[in-house]
Amino acid sequence: MRLFALEVGVDMKLNKKGMSMVEIIVSIALISIVLTFLMNLFLRIRTTYNQSAVQADYNILVANIVKAIGDDIDNYGLSEIEYETEGNKSAIILTFNAFRLNHLSDRIRKVLRVYFRNNKFYISYSYESKYTLDITSVERSTSVIREMPDDVVVDSSNYIELTKTSIGIDVLTEIKVPMGDANGNIYDINVFGLIKGQ
Numbered sequence: 497m498r499l500f501a502l503e504v505g506v507d508m509k510l511n512k513k514g515m516s517m518v519e520i521i522v523s524i525a526l527i528s529i530v531l532t533f534l535m536n537l538f539l540r541i542r543t544t545y546n547q548s549a550v551q552a553d554y555n556i557l558v559a560n561i562v563k564a565i566g567d568d569i570d571n572y573g574l575s576e577i578e579y580e581t582e583g584n585k586s587a588i589i590l591t592f593n594a595f596r597l598n599h600l601s602d603r604i605r606k607v608l609r610v611y612f613r614n615n616k617f618y619i620s621y622s623y624e625s626k627y628t629l630d631i632t633s634v635e636r637s638t639s640v641i642r643e644m645p646d647d648v649v650v651d652s653s654n655y656i657e658l659t660k661t662s663i664g665i666d667v668l669t670e671i672k673v674p675m676g677d678a679n680g681n682i683y684d685i686n687v688f689g690l691i692k693g694q
């Protein structure tokens with residue numbers, strides 16, 4: 497029993513020795529190096545995440561618009577495409593071969609529009625009363641209106657471009673929304689449609 501008590505006493509005396517100033521400085525230096533490395537790693541991960549989030553926003557925006565227009569072109573077939581501009585707005589009016597269900601003498605007409613409002617860019621693809629009378633609730637609900645990402649870069653002189661190329665009696669049309677981000681990445685919206693000759 498006494499031997500055990502003596503051993504504990506010896507251990508306690510050995511543990512009472514403190515750290516020297518050099519050991520403390522070395523420990524602080526090592527901890528600082530590790531923390532600096534972890535902070536740089538965290539900042540890199542956060543930057544990568546932010547860039548990925550911005551890229552995802554653009555990709556979703558492009559996919560939504562291309563799908564909406566592409567589905568209509570596939571389902572109805574293009575009859576005519578017209579370009580319109582007024583003020584700081586650009587619009588493409590797409591007229592399809594199919595007729596509206598509530599007005600069988602009125603062809604389906606939808607408008608792709610890019611505009612600037614409340615310090616933000618918006619893009620919409622929808623029926624508009626200016627071109628289509630008596631818009632139904634179903635038509636209104638199929639409208640696609642999206643706010644563009646905050647750092648969007650759009651050519652303010654020409655929000656939308658329309659190119660028509662004759663191929664025999666057919667006309668190949670390209671609708672392009674030149675769009676990118678502040679870092680120079682390009683996220684143009686490109687939609688192609690064929691207007692069949694008569």
